[in-house]
Amino acid sequence: MIETTVQIKNKAGLHTRPAATIVKLASKYKCDFYLAKDGLNINGKSIIGVMTLAAEMGSEITLTFDGPDEKESSNEIVDFFNRGFDEP
Amino acid sequence: MKNFKHIYKEAENKVQGIAAAPGIVIGKVYLFTKEKLEVSHGAITDVEEAKLNLEEAIKQSKKELTKVFSIAREKMGEERAAIFEAQMMILDDPVLLETIEKRIENEKKLPEFIVYDEITKYQDIMKHSKESYIKERAHDIDDIKNRIIRNLQKKRWQSKITHDSIVVSDMLTPADTLLLSRSNVKGFVTDHGGLTSHAAIISRSLNIPAVVGTHNITKHVSEGDTIIVDGFHGYVLINPSDEQIKFFTEKSEHLVQLQKGLEEFKDKPAVTIDGRQIMLYANVDVSGEIDIVVSSGSNGIGLFRTEQILEEQSEFPTEDEQVRIYSNLSSRIYPNMLTIRAFDIGGDKFKLLDYSESNPFLGLRGIRLLLENLNLFKTQIRAVLRASQNRNVQFMLPMISIMAEIRKSKEIIEECKAELKKEKHHYDKHIKVGIMVETPAAAVMTKEFANEVDFLSVGTNDLIQYLMAVDRGNDLVSYLYQEFSPAVIRTLHHIVTEGNKTKKEISFCGEMAADTLAIPLLVGLGYKSLSMSPATIPYAKRIIRYLNYEHTKKLAEECLTCHTEIEITHLLEKFFKDHSITRTRQII
Numbered sequence: 001m002i003e004t005t006v007q008i009k010n011k012a013g014l015h016t017r018p019a020a021t022i023v024k025l026a027s028k029y030k031c032d033f034y035l036a037k038d039g040l041n042i043n044g045k046s047i048i049g050v051m052t053l054a055a056e057m058g059s060e061i062t063l064t065f066d067g068p069d070e071k072e073s074s075n076e077i078v079d080f081f082n083r084g085f086d087e088p
Numbered sequence: 089m090k091n092f093k094h095i096y097k098e099a100e101n102k103v104q105g106i107a108a109a110p111g112i113v114i115g116k117v118y119l120f121t122k123e124k125l126e127v128s129h130g131a132i133t134d135v136e137e138a139k140l141n142l143e144e145a146i147k148q149s150k151k152e153l154t155k156v157f158s159i160a161r162e163k164m165g166e167e168r169a170a171i172f173e174a175q176m177m178i179l180d181d182p183v184l185l186e187t188i189e190k191r192i193e194n195e196k197k198l199p200e201f202i203v204y205d206e207i208t209k210y211q212d213i214m215k216h217s218k219e220s221y222i223k224e225r226a227h228d229i230d231d232i233k234n235r236i237i238r239n240l241q242k243k244r245w246q247s248k249i250t251h252d253s254i255v256v257s258d259m260l261t262p263a264d265t266l267l268l269s270r271s272n273v274k275g276f277v278t279d280h281g282g283l284t285s286h287a288a289i290i291s292r293s294l295n296i297p298a299v300v301g302t303h304n305i306t307k308h309v310s311e312g313d314t315i316i317v318d319g320f321h322g323y324v325l326i327n328p329s330d331e332q333i334k335f336f337t338e339k340s341e342h343l344v345q346l347q348k349g350l351e352e353f354k355d356k357p358a359v360t361i362d363g364r365q366i367m368l369y370a371n372v373d374v375s376g377e378i379d380i381v382v383s384s385g386s387n388g389i390g391l392f393r394t395e396q397i398l399e400e401q402s403e404f405p406t407e408d409e410q411v412r413i414y415s416n417l418s419s420r421i422y423p424n425m426l427t428i429r430a431f432d433i434g435g436d437k438f439k440l441l442d443y444s445e446s447n448p449f450l451g452l453r454g455i456r457l458l459l460e461n462l463n464l465f466k467t468q469i470r471a472v473l474r475a476s477q478n479r480n481v482q483f484m485l486p487m488i489s490i491m492a493e494i495r496k497s498k499e500i501i502e503e504c505k506a507e508l509k510k511e512k513h514h515y516d517k518h519i520k521v522g523i524m525v526e527t528p529a530a531a532v533m534t535k536e537f538a539n540e541v542d543f544l545s546v547g548t549n550d551l552i553q554y555l556m557a558v559d560r561g562n563d564l565v566s567y568l569y570q571e572f573s574p575a576v577i578r579t580l581h582h583i584v585t586e587g588n589k590t591k592k593e594i595s596f597c598g599e600m601a602a603d604t605l606a607i608p609l610l611v612g613l614g615y616k617s618l619s620m621s622p623a624t625i626p627y628a629k630r631i632i633r634y635l636n637y638e639h640t641k642k643l644a645e646e647c648l649t650c651h652t653e654i655e656i657t658h659l660l661e662k663f664f665k666d667h668s669i670t671r672t673r674q675i676i
Contacts (some may be wrong), residue, residue, distance in 0.1 A: 011463065012406055015221070016174045023177060040213070046183035047174060048210050048229070053221035087406050088467075 001066040002074045007058065009084035014055035018085035021077075023047045025077050031067025033077065095335055096323055097586060105277070107322035108288035110623060111297030112340040113275040114333065118253035119306065120264065127204045127237060131196055138192050142199040145239035146616060150179050152235065172425045175232045200240040202511030207233040221404075254317055258306050269294050274509050275317040277305050277324055278551045291319075292623050299324050301564075350626040354385035355546045364637040369427070369619035376480050378420050381622045382445060385629065388424030390619025391484075391545065391597045392417065394468065395431045404464060414593060418481050425480050425492040427545070427619075428472050429524070431464065432486040433457050449559065454487025454524075459496060469504045476516035484522045484545060497521075522593075526550035531579050534586040538594075544587050545619070548598025552576055571600045572656040577609070577647055584614045595619055604671045605660050612640030634669045 008014055026044040028031045035053060037060070042049040044063075055061055061081075065074040069075035080086075096102055102479050130140045139284055157172040178184065184206065201584050207229060214226040233469045254275040255268050265276075269291075276291050291298035297319035298523040309315060309326055316325040316336045358366045369390025370381040380443035381389060397405055397413060405413070406481020418426045445451040458465040472483050485497050501521060508515055522543035525531055531551065538544055548571065555575060558568040570576065587594040600606050607628055610618060620628060650656045662670060 007091070010406075011467070012404060018169060020174050020177055031461040043183045046181050046279075048181050048184050048207070051174065051225055051229075052210055052213040052217070054217045054222045056219065069199075088408070 001064060001084060002040065002070050003062065003064045004074065005060050006068045006078060006081040007060050009057065009082070010087035011057055012087060013057055013059075014053055014061075014085075015048075016051065016085070018080075019050045019053075019081065020047060022077060023050055025080060028070045028076075029073035030069070031065050031070040031073050033066075033073060034064045035061040036064070055081045059081070089235055091614045092318075092321060095332065096321070099323075099332065101326045101328065103155040103305050103308055103324045103326065105299040105305070105322050105324065106282060106288075107319050107582035108281075108300040109291035109293065109296060109298040109319045110627075111275070112317070112335055112336055112343060113180050113254065113297045113319075114314065114316050114340070115252040115254040115274045117256050117311060118311045119309070119314055120255050120257040120268070122259070127202050128198055129539070130198045132192075133194055133196075134200055135196065138199050139189060142188065142192070142203070144238050146179050146185075148239045149232070149235045150176065152239075153179070153232075165324040173212060175228065178232050179231070179236075182203050198240075198543070200237045202231065203236050203240065218519045221395060224622075254315055256305055256309055256315075264458045270367045271297065271418065275319070276300070277302060277317055278313070279303055279306050292621050295623060299455040311555050330646055349560075350630060353626050353629045353633070354387075356629070356633070360632060360635045360637045360640075362609065364611070365616075366632050367595075367617040368625050368632075369425075369595065369597075369617065370622040370625060371619050372417070372622070378417060381421065384622040384625040386422055386424075386622060386625050387617075388480075389417065389615070390595055392426060392433065394426045395430060395433055398431065398433065404467075407471045407474075409468045410468060411474045414472060414475030414481065415477075418475055418478055422478050425482060427482050427484055427522070428475075429484040429486055430455070430458055430468055437624050449553070455485050455497065456487065459493065462500070466500060466504055469501055470508060473504055473508055473515040473519060474502075474513055477514045479516045480520075481516065482520035482522060482543065484524060484543075486524045486536065486547075487526060487550070488523040491533070491537065491540065494523060494537060500538070501593075524550075525583055525599075528555050528579070531583050532554075534583045535589055535639070538587050538590040538592045539593070543595070544583070545595045545597045546580065546583055546615075548576070548596070548600040549582075551579070551598070552600075554578060570653045571606065572609075572660070573653045574648075574650050574656065577613075577650075577656060580610070580615075581644070581648055588614065593617065593661050599623070601628070604628065605657070605664075607665055608635055608643055609642045609656075609660060610646030611635060611637065612642070612661045614644075614646075631671070636667070639663075639667065 012017065023045060035042045035044050037053055037055060040053065042053055044050060063074070063077065129400050136399040148504050153172060153176050153614070157176060160172050188199070188202050188206050191206065192199055195202065211226040212476035213227050214222050214229070217223055237445045251295055252274055254277060255273050256277045258279040259281055260268070260276070260278060272295060275296060279299045279302055281288060281300040288298055288300050297317050299319060299322050305324060314328055316332065318324070318336070328336070360366070366385045368385060368389050370386040371391040372378070372381060372389050397410070414428060414468060432454045434448060434451065434457050440540065451452065452460060469483070472481060475481055483501070485494070488494060498521065505517070520542035522541050522545060523530065523537060525534060525544050527550070530537055534544065552569055556568050556570065556573065558565050560566055560569040584594055594615065595617035596610060596615045601610065601618040602620040604627055608631070611632065618628065643659065647656050647659055650659065
């Protein structure tokens with residue numbers, strides 16, 4: 001299992017579009033992927049779940065990856081967070 | 089021969105609303121009431137059948153949403169269509185679907201109840217969020233929830249719409265309006281909403297007659313009733329008499345002829361008989377209206393109301409998203425000008441930001457809100473600047489009431505320019521910045537404010553409201569919302585006279601310009617550029633080409649001596665009669 005904490009870097013925060021992209025990325029991999037914030041633990045392959053997460057710029061989310069391809073999955077998803085969702 | 093006035097005076101079957109899109113139509117009521125969706129808690133015996141029904145409903149919902157998504161992309165652009173994409177992903181959400189299936193197996197209840205219950209759980213989490221944009225999402229999810237349930241109940245409302253249906257609804261969401269507009273709908277009537285509601289905007293862009301804001305039309309009509317919708321006067325007649333049907337059938341046939349005739353004006357300039365050219369610009373709410381703008385023969389976009397982007401996206405668009413929207417518009421109308429108005433949020437227009445104010449119309453709205461939310465403001469300024477490369481974009485500030493607001497905004501614009509220069513972005517260094525004159529304070533200070541900016545635009549909707557101290561949405565006092573009140577006319581005179589001393593460009597962008605009665609007066613007062621809904625431009629052009637500027641000047645002088653609104657409207661009507669100019673609503 002891989003556990004890591006990431007910070008939201010873009011101005012608009014975790015809005016609908018990055019949420020959709022995260023779910024799409026996670027769905028490519030077999031491993032389980034969870035996002036934890038404010039006492040909620042959300043399955044990262046569930047768009048409706050990720051849409052309940054309020055994450056503004058500067059806030060932190062804990063990501064866990066668990067499964068055979070956890071390394072590849074975490075690399076790609078953590079990178080997407082670190083790039084600030086490719087937004088300003 | 090009876091006229092509209094007689095007909096409406098005598099009619100006891102009339103409901104009044106706001107004339108949102110011109111045209112006359114007679115048709116059968118299709119009551120579009122999503123609220124009627126009732127979820128049954130019934131038990132089931134056949135789990136497999138229930139799961140199959142669910143699968144089919146999901147499949148059907150996907151099919152519908154794919155259609156909505158593609159229409160949305162085409163009409164509103166990729167960015168604003170994103171919300172529909174997320175809704176489509178929900179239909180593939182493995183966690184949600186698995187939970188629903190398991191619950192059907194375990195609880196043996198109708199899938200519609202399980203779907204309702206399970207999705208509502210997520211909505212409850214969203215509704216309890218501290219962030220207002222997450223709260224808003226709960227509404228977006230309603231659409232997908234109801235869609236699945238509706239399909240489970242095999243209530244496919246689309247099939248009920250026959251070719252002459254008039255959609256009557258309490259209000260319409262963007263998705264509803266877009267889809268319905270594709271189902272050969274003849275007209276729209278709603279309880280709620282104003283000139284900038286989705287039903288109104290889409291109706292105008294598709295030339296579908298609409299009356300909005302009737303308060304309670306849904307209570308007065310039943311499915312299948314015959315109604316007449318008059319999108320010129322804002323009336324609906326329920327189960328009309330033979331006499332009314334005959335009257336309106338003739339009018340609408342006449343209208344078809346007239347519209348054919350209007351097409352010939354498209355490529356002709358709006359010039360008075362004695363050679364004074366009036367520039368006609370389009371007010372644009374959604375980028376989907378651009379086709380009508382191009383085909384209406386306008387001189388450009390006089391007002392792009394950007395707050396509509398927020399309303400449809402239900403979250404703040406990023407700088408890049410805004411650049412794409414603005415650039416798309418500016419290149420579509422190039423070399424004509426595009427005037428982008430900064431987000432006019434607040435008042436009745438937008439409720440995404442959770443400010444609680446006892447008097448929002450006198451509160452944090454327009455420039456006041458932007459200066460309090462510099463991130464939002466700067467993102468928009470940067471986007472407008474980046475979209476200005478073709479040098480056909482100008483930027484306009486709403487709700488200015490003091491000099492400091494202008495100066496502060498100009499400073500911020502300069503800051504943004506410096507940032508962009510550093511980042512090696514291209515932009516129009518000499519982009520024109522103007523203000524809306526829509527508060528009495530700005531009207532009084534016209535000359536001084538004009539000296540600070542490149543252009544002025546008079547917004548009568550708000551100006552009249554603030555000048556007359558009347559809430560146009562309040563039925564108890566809305567009679568005071570008088571476009572032709574001497575106080576309004578004298579103020580408009582003051583603005584144009586004072587503004588002209590500075591040689592700065594003054595345009596007029598209130599809905600008042602769409603009222604053909606006002607046009608000779610506005611021309612006579614000295615307004616040389618008018619901005620209005622694109623669909624009304626050909627009508628205005630026709631009137632202007634019949635006018636003699638010298639005569640309109642005399643008319644304006646006379647109106648300025650009047651003491652009451654009624655005197656002014658009489659003068660205007662007399663002017664039309666004396667010069668044998670027929671107004672569209674009189675011709676039809």
